Amino acid sequence: MRRYGRRAPYATEFIIGILLLGTSAVQGEALSGPAPVTQVVAIDKPNDSGGSVLIRWKRSADDGAGMMSVKGYEILRSVEREKGYEHLTVVPAGVEEYVDNTTVDGTSYFYIIGATDGVHRTDSDPVGPVMSSAQWFHQGRLNMLIATVLLSGLVLWFINRAKKGKKLYIRPIAGLQAVDEAVGRATEMGRPVLYVPGIQDMDNIQTIAGIVILGRVAERTAQYGTPLIVPTSRSLVMTAAQETVKEAYLNVGRPDAYNPDLIRYLTDDQFGYAAGVDGMMVREKPAAIFYMGAFYAESLILAETGHSTGAIQIAGTAMPAQLPFFVTACDYTLIGEELFAASAYLSKEPLLLGSLKGQDWGKAIFIAILLLGSILASFGHYFLSDWLTTGSL
Amino acid sequence: MSIFERLTRIDRRIIFCTVALAVIIPLLRPIGFPVSVSPSVKKLYDAIEALPPGSRVLMSFDYDPSTMPEVYPMNFSIAKHCFKRGLKVYGMALWATGVSLGQDALEKAAKQYDKAYGVDYINLGFKAGGIVVISAMAENVVETFPEDYAGRSVGQFPVMKGVRNFDDFDLIVDFSAGDPGVIQWIMIAYGRYGKKVGAGCTAVSAPAFYPYLNAGQLVGLLGGMKGAAEYEKLMDYMGTATAGMDAQSVVHALIVFYVLFGNAMYLVERRRSRRNRL
Amino acid sequence: MRHQIPLIITFVAGITMIVQYFVPHEPFAALSQQFRIWFLIIATFAMILGVGNIIKIHVERISRARPGWGYSVILLAGLATTAISGIGWGIQPGTIFFYLFWNLLIPLGSTMFALLAFFITSAAYRAFRARTAEATLLLAAAIIVMLSRVPVGTYLWDRFPIVGNWIMDYPNTAGQRAIMIGIALGVVSASLRIILGIERTYMGAGK
Numbered sequence: 104m105r106r107y108g109r110r111a112p113y114a115t116e117f118i119i120g121i122l123l124l125g126t127s128a129v130q131g132e133a134l135s136g137p138a139p140v141t142q143v144v145a146i147d148k149p150n151d152s153g154g155s156v157l158i159r160w161k162r163s164a165d166d167g168a169g170m171m172s173v174k175g176y177e178i179l180r181s182v183e184r185e186k187g188y189e190h191l192t193v194v195p196a197g198v199e200e201y202v203d204n205t206t207v208d209g210t211s212y213f214y215i216i217g218a219t220d221g222v223h224r225t226d227s228d229p230v231g232p233v234m235s236s237a238q239w240f241h242q243g244r245l246n247m248l249i250a251t252v253l254l255s256g257l258v259l260w261f262i263n264r265a266k267k268g269k270k271l272y273i274r275p276i277a278g279l280q281a282v283d284e285a286v287g288r289a290t291e292m293g294r295p296v297l298y299v300p301g302i303q304d305m306d307n308i309q310t311i312a313g314i315v316i317l318g319r320v321a322e323r324t325a326q327y328g329t330p331l332i333v334p335t336s337r338s339l340v341m342t343a344a345q346e347t348v349k350e351a352y353l354n355v356g357r358p359d360a361y362n363p364d365l366i367r368y369l370t371d372d373q374f375g376y377a378a379g380v381d382g383m384m385v386r387e388k389p390a391a392i393f394y395m396g397a398f399y400a401e402s403l404i405l406a407e408t409g410h411s412t413g414a415i416q417i418a419g420t421a422m423p424a425q426l427p428f429f430v431t432a433c434d435y436t437l438i439g440e441e442l443f444a445a446s447a448y449l450s451k452e453p454l455l456l457g458s459l460k461g462q463d464w465g466k467a468i469f470i471a472i473l474l475l476g477s478i479l480a481s482f483g484h485y486f487l488s489d490w491l492t493t494g495s496l
Numbered sequence: 497m498s499i500f501e502r503l504t505r506i507d508r509r510i511i512f513c514t515v516a517l518a519v520i521i522p523l524l525r526p527i528g529f530p531v532s533v534s535p536s537v538k539k540l541y542d543a544i545e546a547l548p549p550g551s552r553v554l555m556s557f558d559y560d561p562s563t564m565p566e567v568y569p570m571n572f573s574i575a576k577h578c579f580k581r582g583l584k585v586y587g588m589a590l591w592a593t594g595v596s597l598g599q600d601a602l603e604k605a606a607k608q609y610d611k612a613y614g615v616d617y618i619n620l621g622f623k624a625g626g627i628v629v630i631s632a633m634a635e636n637v638v639e640t641f642p643e644d645y646a647g648r649s650v651g652q653f654p655v656m657k658g659v660r661n662f663d664d665f666d667l668i669v670d671f672s673a674g675d676p677g678v679i680q681w682i683m684i685a686y687g688r689y690g691k692k693v694g695a696g697c698t699a700v701s702a703p704a705f706y707p708y709l710n711a712g713q714l715v716g717l718l719g720g721m722k723g724a725a726e727y728e729k730l731m732d733y734m735g736t737a738t739a740g741m742d743a744q745s746v747v748h749a750l751i752v753f754y755v756l757f758g759n760a761m762y763l764v765e766r767r768r769s770r771r772n773r774l
Numbered sequence: 775m776r777h778q779i780p781l782i783i784t785f786v787a788g789i790t791m792i793v794q795y796f797v798p799h800e801p802f803a804a805l806s807q808q809f810r811i812w813f814l815i816i817a818t819f820a821m822i823l824g825v826g827n828i829i830k831i832h833v834e835r836i837s838r839a840r841p842g843w844g845y846s847v848i849l850l851a852g853l854a855t856t857a858i859s860g861i862g863w864g865i866q867p868g869t870i871f872f873y874l875f876w877n878l879l880i881p882l883g884s885t886m887f888a889l890l891a892f893f894i895t896s897a898a899y900r901a902f903r904a905r906t907a908e909a910t911l912l913l914a915a916a917i918i919v920m921l922s923r924v925p926v927g928t929y930l931w932d933r934f935p936i937v938g939n940w941i942m943d944y945p946n947t948a949g950q951r952a953i954m955i956g957i958a959l960g961v962v963s964a965s966l967r968i969i970l971g972i973e974r975t976y977m978g979a980g981k
Contacts, residue, residue, distance in 0.1 A: 152803045175550070191660045194664075195548040202663040204635075237799045248796055254959070258966050303675060305814055308961050311968065311976050318975035338824030339820030340818055343976060350975075367831055368824035371880075373674065374562045386842070397938035399674040400563075400700050400890060407893040411508065421957040423950050424704040431901040439953045446973060454972045462963035469955060511899060512892045519891065532935050561875075562883030596875065624818070628810040640910030646866065699923070700890070706947045707954065722923050744908075745926035747891060752917050754899040758911070762903050 136223030136254075137165035137173045140216045145233040150244075153208045153237030158201045160227065163218040166196045177217040177224055178203070184213050184229050193219070206235040246491055253468065258461030265457030273456055278417050279448045282393075285415045286323040289390035294328040296320070297389035299380060299398020299405065301420070302336040302373055305343055309421050312442050313396030314343050316419070319449040320393060321351035325360055331367040334383060338378040341368040377401035381408045394418040394433070395442065396406030398425045406432035419445060504761040511754065518750045522742035527743050531738060535732030536709055537726040540694040540716020543667060544574070549582035551666040552659065557589040557598030559673035563698050568597055569724035570696035570739035573673045575605035575617075577731055584655055585617040586665070588641065590676045592622045592628060595645050598671070614653035626676030630684040634662040661690045667715070669694045678705055682713050696723060704720065781971040788969030828853065915941055 108229045140160040148155040158178065166173035173196045180203065195203055206212060213231030217224040230449050261382040265271055289296045298320060300313035317333065324331040331348065335341040345366045352361040359439070369379040381404065392409045394402070394416070401426040402418075410432045418429035419437030437445055440462070447455030476487045547553070555575070560566040567702050578585050587602055589595045601621045606617055613619075620641035623629040633640040643649055650656045656663060668691050670681045676697045685691040692715045695705060699720025708714045718727055721744055724737030785807055794806035832846035859870035866872060904910040921927030922938020965974035 150798050152798045152897065192664075195550045197548045198666075204661055204663065209820060233579065233970050234837050239797055239799045241796055241798050244796055246542070249963075251792070254962050255966055258963055262972065304817055306817075307675075309966060312964060314976040315973060337817070338820035338822075338827075340821060341827060342820060347975060363781045364831060364834075368827045371824075372883070373560070378886055400698060400887060403893045403897060404886065404889050407897055410897075421955075421960070424701045425952050426953070428897070431897045438956075440956040443957075443960035443964040446964075446975060447967075450975075458967050458972065462959050465959050465962070469959070506899070508896045511896045515892050515895050529929050531925050532928050532932075532934060534939055560883060561880035562887035564880065565884060585899060593875075596867075596872070625814045626811065628807065628814060630809060633809070703942065703946055704950060706942055707951050710943060710947050720923075734890050737949075741925050745924040745929075747895075748920045748924045749926050751895050751898050752920055755902045755913065755917065758902065759904050 116175040136225040137218045138149060138163045138169060139225045140176065140218055143214070143216055143227045143230045145212070145230045146213045147233060147235050148202055150238055153490075154206055154233055155202050155204045156212060156214075156233050156235050157204050158203065158214050158216065158230070160199055160216050162197065162199055163225070165220075166218070170222040171176065173218050174221045175219055176201075177219055179215040179217060179226070181213050181215075181229075181461070182210060184231065188213075188215055192328055196296070196379075204304055204405050208235050210234065254461070254465040257464045257468075258458045261456035261464070262454055263463035264451035265460075268453070271453070271456045271460050273444075273448060273459060276441055276448055278419065278437045278441065279445055280322060281415070281417055281435050282449065283323060285391035285393075285417055286320065286329060288415055289324075290327040290329045292390040294390035295332050295387055296324050297380075297383065297387070297392045297414070297435065298331060298333045298410075299392070299394045299396070300333065300335060300340055300344060301394075301398055301399040302376055304337045305339045307397050309397040309442065310337075310340060312446065313419075314340070314347055315446040316393070316395045316442075316449065317344060318347045318351050321348040322355050324359040325352040325355045328357070328360060330362070330365060332383060332387060332389065334369050334376070334380050335366070336369060336373075338368050341366060357477065373399060373401055374404075377404045380405055384408050384412050388412055388446050389414050392416045394420070394421065394429065395437075395445070398422055398429075403428035403432060409433075501761075501765055504758055504765060514750060515594060515747060518746045519743045520573030521735050522746050526739065527742045531722075531725045531729045531741060533729055534723075534728045535675035535719055535728055536706075536717040536719070536735070537730070538716075539725050540574075540696075540718060541577070541727065541730045543692060543694060543715040544581060544583070547581065547666050550584065552584045552664060553578050554588065554665045554668045555587045555598065556600075556668070556670045556672075557587060557601075558591045558677045559597065559671055559698075560762050561597070563673035564597055565736070565740065566721050566724065567671050567673055567696060568595055568601060569721070569735050570718045571601040572605055572725060573724060573727040573731050573735065573737075574669055574696065575602050575677075576608060576733070577727075579605055579609040579611045579616065582730075586637075586655070586659070587617065587645075588633075589622040590626050590680070591673070592624070594671070595619065595622045599645060601618060615655055618650065618653055618655050619645040620650065625682060626689040627680045630676075630680055630687075633672070634684060634689050636661055637664075662691055665691065667692050667694065669696065671695075672697045672701070674698075674701070678708075678714075682708055686713050699723075777974065783973065785971065788965065788976055825853070916944070 108313050122494070140163050143158065143160040145158045147155055148157040151415065163173045165171060175193045175195050176183060176198065177193045178191040178192050181188040192201070210233050211232035213229040214233070215229050217226040261271070286296055294364045298317055300317060301307075301310050303310045321331055333344045333348065335344055345363050348366060349358070349361050352358050369376050385408070389412070392414045394405060395418070398420050399422065402420070406416060406418065406429055415435035417435045418433040420426065420429065421439045421441040421442055423439070426436065426438055444459050447459050472487075472491070476491065479485070479487050525755035543552070555571070557571065557745045575585060578671060585602060587598045589598060602617050606613070611617060621644055623640065629640060638650060638656070641650060644653070661687065668681060668685050670678050670693065672678045672695060678697055681693050681695070686693045693713070694716045695714055697705060699722065702717065702719025702723070705714060705717055709717045718724060719738050724735070725741045729733040729737045790802065790805050790809065829850065832850055835846045836843045856871065856874060856957040859874065863869045863871065865875070902913050902916065903912050918934065919931065919938045919941055922934040927934035927938070964973070968976070
């Protein structure tokens, strides 16, 4: 272990340093600097795209204990063991890990960790050589890979079965059975249908699910000749909704009934959008209102206003925090996964229904693993729950 | 329609008027109910207490004016706590509207502890893209935020010395009112980089984050004005959240009263109609 | 062809995003980031479509003097004032935009959010009825949690916060997790349908 004090380039401190060094034999080691760090290791940071080295150490005996003198740890790096060490950074006391993100893959590096009290520094022995490199597989995500392959395999297998004409039973979902009733009611009353596809953009899977259901609802409104109003809070959602509704009207042979002006962009602002949609509900008095997509705090503001207008309301979201509000204020609510199942359910297409069956089997497997993991953990065996934890490194 | 039936259907406007009164009166004449601290709030407080002075805390201001009454007091209290502990604070926003709200909280908190902009704290400003921004700054902070909120190069500020990527932050606190927010920070900062993430969010979204808190993916959670008031109590001062707790208390009590009253009327009416059928 | 190209793009982008999760090596890490940046660029340009749509609809409403056309004038004036002041003079303290943000947007946004207090009360009053045993259980849990979240609850009974926290930590977490697991599976299934081109309604590709 090498130990030496490094002094700042000031004359007085230099003299004090000399004095301190000179008296260290009498006064004890604290005056020559804090105790060094121990067990220093430097490894190629695992599971990354290269360019980084992970250095770990056990903190100095004077860090938070002993002389309590450690203010931080200085990280030094060189490409040679004996010389040429350059200062990288200083990390605060208490820290026992540092990631050097500035390495060049294929180059060997040596590291020294210096425990410093602000005046003196006690260095560790150099560790190395260590070389950074990129990995082709993230070891910590093996469990996720198995889960993905298993689930995707099940979904694809059931889709394949459906392709071969195998009949699949799907349980009835009240909210989806009511879609026809809601559109029919709006037609009878001569009032429009309002469709709210959430407040998120097209990169959110819930918005995509909402637009997919919109396509199915638009087919019904086109058949019945009922106006369909779609206010959106994102420009891309407006464009996607216009395309989807246009296509739905075309599919049922009513392209003439399609009015793009009814699918309009309001604002990206959450409550500005809520105010805008509330205004539409009060002015246009729709007989049926659909909320399908990702919603936040505006959910109850929308659903309560809709309720006060007397409209039949069907909601669907995968936002757990908003579900209670929709359940309270709407006639039917699609809870979580039902939102994603809605399109398959409404279309009755075997391929889509097959994917639902695969999803259900996946759920059964996860329930079994959950039960097994809980039982094992209850008896003090954590290997399953540990293995299922996704590694961050 | 019987009197009970009529009572079960009180006009919304009457309910609204009583709620308004229940908010306004305690605000004008505070009652001073005591605030108790919940474990989720204490955890975040302890996480900040455990950081050695000089540690770096990244704060993301992902909220907007509408949620300011709930989220701003937490933002201010936690900034205050960081400055009190001598930590360095790095602000940023995934919501454009969060920049000036966060800056206001940082400035006010810094003033109380004589902390200087650029030396003890910085506001990196807004960047559109949510999860993309988090992923990008995880690898390189300066490349993602080359300028601060006022368009000045971040390189000129001493507080940015040694800050390169997520490895250089000791704690991340997200003040969130929706999306992008807590989930994205957990996914990237915790999930991919193993960083400690704490959160302050609106009361309405808090229940959804409890699973993450219990799983250790969040180091602490402040939910709504109550969470903010609890943090104010831990910091031993009376802020806007504590002041608002009286109003919130009375409104909660009023809602409980309405629910119980509605059920009492409902049960009486049900019994009456059963008896009539017999 | 009109539908084939978007389907190919969806397939390639989807598979790349899955692969990059498991492969830290370049080019996958950079590719996924690139895709996200491209989405941002597209979404930003799409703003032009959105604003164009607003202007088109409201100008038409004003020119045809449809009912409520006065509001359209206010909307367009607000849009122009905010955009011009922000682009022209910046958003720093002391600018017109800053003034509008703090004195118009903040109070308006807070007002809309505050409506929740009123709506929650009316919705809770209307919907929380002890019709069944399960509903009664839900009702009791709701009352306990509501009282545990505010100081008045502690004032009434000092154990309200403990019971409330227990409900939030255990039954609530269990329920939330169950819903989240279901959602996650639903997302995987829906994503697969989209990536494989089985579900194509969202791009106007219908049946």
